[in-house]
Amino acid sequence: MSKKIMLGNEAIARGVYEAGVKVASAYPGTPSTEILENLAKYEEVYSEWAPNEKVAVEVAIGASISGVRSLACMKHVGLNVASDPLYTFAYTGVNGGSVLVVADDPGLASSQNEQDTRMIARSSHVPLLEPSDSDEALKFTKFAFELSEKYDTPVILRTTTKLSHSQSVVELSERQNVEDKPYERNMAKYVMMPASAIGRHKVVEAREIQMQIDASTFPINKVEYNDKKVGFITSGIPYQYVKEVMPNASVLKLGIINPLPKALIEEFCKNVETVYVFEELEPVIEEQIKSWGIQVKGKELFTKQGEYSANMLKKAILNENIEIPTDDSPVRPPILCPGCxxxxxxxxxxxxxxxxxxxxxxxxxxxxxxxxxxxxxxxxxxxxxxxxxxxxxxxxxxxxxxxxxxxxxxxxxxxxxxxxxxxxxxxxxxxxxxxxxxxxxxxxxxxxxxxxxxxxxxxxxxxxxxxxxxxxxxxxxxxxxxxxxxxxxxxxxxxxxxxxxxxxxxSPCVLLKSRKSTFYCEIDQEKCKKCGMCLKPACPAITKDENGNVKIDTFMCNGCELCFGICKFGAIKKVEK
Amino acid sequence: MAIKNVMIVGVGGQGTLLTSRIIGHVALNSGLDVKISEVHGMAQRGGSVVTFVRFGEKVYEPVVEEGMADVIIAFERLEAKRYAKFLKKDGVLIVNDYRIDPMSVVVGARKYPSDIIEELTKTYNVVSLDAGKIATELGNGKVVNSIMLGVASKYIGFSKEEWLNTLVATVPSKTIEINTQAFLRGLDN
CATH class of the missing domain: 3.40.50.970 (Thiamin diphosphate (ThDP)-binding fold, Pyr/PP domains)
Structure with a gap:
């Protein structure tokens, strides 16, 4: 076995490859995009960009029904588009194992909302696993396919931006040789008209009850008993903050979030005096534990918004007074590239x-x-x-x-x-x-x-x-x-x-290799009337100094000529690179 | 060994990702546990970007928080100012003396702070250089990263050979020579 440093998304792709998956489909979406980009490098797996997430999931469903292992990937909001097939895929179950990787974006690095996929897993009755580093991303992906086939259900592997876009060390294995399952026509299982769907709904409920019992023995959950006065129930990246700040606390790290391993959680809460639930976004774990009549602390201390941090724990649990100096620097939000x-x-x-x-x-x-x-x-x-x-x-x-x-x-x-x-x-x-x-x-x-x-x-x-x-x-x-x-x-x-x-x-994106410009633009200071017209389109390469002199940064200029066309005084000239 | 925390800050498009990956691989090749946290997606489009590299025997969280950084490599002055609060008391702030105006400055709503480096030097251990100028002297404006890495390598640790081996294995084969030269110029800075 060899060791490599991999992006969370790259490790998921490796896990998909090692799990013997044959068909994968996705629509790009930050922070999930690099999964399929990396998977495309493995010849043994058919992989494609679909026009949207609903199509991608349906492609995975077809492949699964035919008897091979299949994958679909998307960002959290992509699952909204794909939720139509998802909710019914939960009813039909699978033939070949099928996994949906869904990447949430707490902190909104590149999204329009902060929705929590764990809520959708609950309402669609689809099992959901969550890894906390790249090595787990690889291993949980493989385990997700095993679960999918064992329990006859699609499985969601949930990541967050910090997991998808951080690199850590992974151990690689060979690709498993997974035999195709035989295809058999089965109307009661795959034709979801009311008569068969009524039957399948019963199957879904029974499956979830059974999984809730079995989940307490899954190897992806980890109990670390230390000081039994204070304990944390956590999962994913927040686990890393707990380990960073509270090395002596007891920790129950959940690998499966839906259904929750009830017996395991009950035992942990019995053994530990004060239990905190440390989960980003919605109180999915906390509210269920409370509904079982167990007292835990959670959202009264930790926000439902944004990403968590080690400093946040230090403040909330250790009462450390962390003073962060304020900084009044002008903010720098993203902008359109020069030449866009x-x-x-x-x-x-x-x-x-x-x-x-x-x-x-x-x-x-x-x-x-x-x-x-x-x-x-x-x-x-x-x-x-x-x-x-x-x-x-x-x-x-x-x-x-x-x-x-x-x-x-x-x-x-x-x-x-x-x-x-x-x-x-x-x-x-x-x-x-x-x-x-x-x-x-x-x-x-x-x-x-x-x-x-x-x-x-x-x-x-x-x-x-x-x-x-x-x-x-x-x-x-x-x-x-x-x-x-x-x-x-x-x-x-x-x-x-x-x-x-x-x-x-x-016009092609300026960052595409096919659009390399051969020149850049420069201001002729003699001809420039400082009228500021060239500044209007807000190109980051064009700036005005304190004396009103306009300059074009030659490192940044991509030679799009927009400013060249705007200047009425011929003060902008093109210079060969 | 204690965990080492390195940050690379700059403006989206300046190539901070490659720099953090080289640092991560040098640590990995020395048998250490490594975590790197990156920024992808919209924030890369000309926005303020930060990547984190942490290495040591066992690394948990993938990010560096305020007051934790041993070394910050800043590719732009204003970004150096913005992230300086992440430095440890005895940490080192390496600044490329280069200015990119954020849009609020371009449109005249805000002023680009003056004397950033002088101000930072009052509080922090600052090493500043005009890496763009050095890169142009070397004949390739794009090797700013390798120059900055050369400077930073003195404060991050590991031997010159370990750095060069990783650099050679990471950069495109056509650019190995110029990047090696650039790294060595940074190291001698």
Whole structure:
């Protein structure tokens, strides 16, 4: 056995490989993305990007029913999209073992909410495991497949951002040779019409009761008795903070969160005087323990929000007075990169004072000053449907300075449904697809319109223009994102017009290797009138010093020419790299 | 040995991930337990980013908290100021003397703090250098990371050979020579 240092997500991919999985499907989403990216390196596993999480889970269901081990991965909000198949997959159970990896984001590093997947596991009656470092991520993944087959159920492996995106040492093993299960038609198990679903619901309940009993003997739970005055029930990354701060406390580290190992917890609470439940986000463990009539301490001390820390424990339990000096440094939130095509589109929208219903992607950053274009962001695909709702509520007069903006990958994820609704229900709005030829924010994954698969094979590239036309949008324009004059003309026409219009603003993401510029821009200080027009699109490479002199940082400039086109005095010149 | 805590701070896109991975691997190759915590996703887009490396006999939490850091490698002045409170009393703050304005400064809502390095020196043990200038002298503006790593290696520990072996194994093969040169320039700084 060899040792390696691996990202939590990389270790999960290794676990999937070692478990003999044959089919895997996912839609990228921080912090889950690197699981499939790493899995794609193993030839023995078929892996793919699906257009959305619901599709990914259904692909995994099909593979499981056919008799092989299968996987689907997503971020927490992706499970909302996939919850339709999930709740019924819990009823059918599996043939080949099937695992869903769901990555939560306490602290909102890259998400729109802080929902807790453990709640969904409870309500869907699907078992949920949670590892606390990379080595456990690998081992728990393999164990999840065993449980899945033993108890005839899909299993959720839950991670959080800190687990997915931290590296620690793992031990590797060989890939298991897992025989395919024979496929047999079984209507009562796999055709979920009411008569069979009534029968399966009974199976689900009996399974959960049995698992709750068995869970107390699972090797993924760990009891560490030390000082029996103080004890912690915890799991995942919070376990690490407990060990850091309270090395002498007794600890019950849960590997399975749903169903909870009741007997094990009862015994621990009997043996330890004061028990704290230390869990990030919702009081999922705490409330269940309390419902069994056991006194524990939890959310009265520890918040339901954000990530936990060692300092938090020191303050709450050890009453340490940790003074953290305040710092008034200007904050530095994320921004669009220098050379980003979204900036060009937003600079036009800003100039025309057009509001945008936004969507999930880098372009969400168009909400921030000074671009200040985006008025709302909810979830994947919501830009198009919410614009439709605004028009139906307030009428065309209200929406004549509105558009929806959505990325290419997000459009294919769920935006297309919303566009069909606009066509069907006679909307007259303007939709902008910001087509940067990739799934940008999650780190450049292929999708159905890029012409490449996850494994890098050539494939058919969906033509977004033809797709929009095919569902009945007659006015569809394809315009280079940096052709600001043409964008302006098309926008003015369509927002004032009375016909549904799609404008596809096209230009590859500046971080793609295919878009390497050969020059950068520089300011000719003699010609510069210090008017500040070039600063308006908020390119981070362009700054003004205390004397009003404008400078372009040549390390950062990607030569997009947006500022070059804006300057009326010819003061910006292009310099070969 | 006591756990060593290293932080790498900068602005998304400056390549802090690669730096933390090299440090982690040097420790791993010496048989130590290692944890590295990274930032992926939206925060990488020009935002303030921080990665943590912790190593020792047994490491629990993957992050470094306020008052714990032995060494902070800052790729930008304002980020050095922002994270300085994470330093231990005798910790070392290595600062690349480079400025990237956050958007609030670009639009004139805030001022970029002046004399950051002078101010930090009053409280902390600061080593500052213009790594961008050195990198340009070496003929490749992109080797700032290796220069900073060279400087930091003196305070993190391990031998020159251990560092160079890991560096060579980690950077793209075409850039081994220039990165080695850059590391050595940092080491001699």
């Amino acid at each position: 095509p979204h900036r060009s589109v937003f600079s036009v929208l800003n100039k025309l004072k057009i509001h945008a219903a936004g969507d999930i992607g880098c372009y969400t950053l168009g909400a921030v000053a000074p671009l200040s274009v985006i008025d709302s962001v909810i979830c994947m695909g919501s830009s198009i449907s919410s614009l439709h709702g605004i028009e139906k509520a307030k009428g065309k007069e209200f929406t004549k300075n509105w558009v929806a903006v959505i990325g290419d990958s997000t459009f294919l994820h769920t935006g297309i449904n919303s566009l069909i609704n606009m066509v069907y229900n006679k909307s007259t709005g303007t939709v902008m697809i910001l087509d940067n030829r990739t799934t940008g924010m999650t780190g450049h994954q292929e999708h159905a319109a890029t012409g490449k698969t996850l494994k890098g094979e050539e494939t058919y590239a969906i033509d977004l223009k033809a797709l929009c036309k095919s569902v009945g949008v007659n006015r569809v324009f394809e315009i280079d994102s940096f052709d600001t004059a043409l964008l302006e003309k098309a926008l003015k026409e369509s927002v004032n017009g009375n016909e549904l219009t799609v404008i596809i603003a096209k």
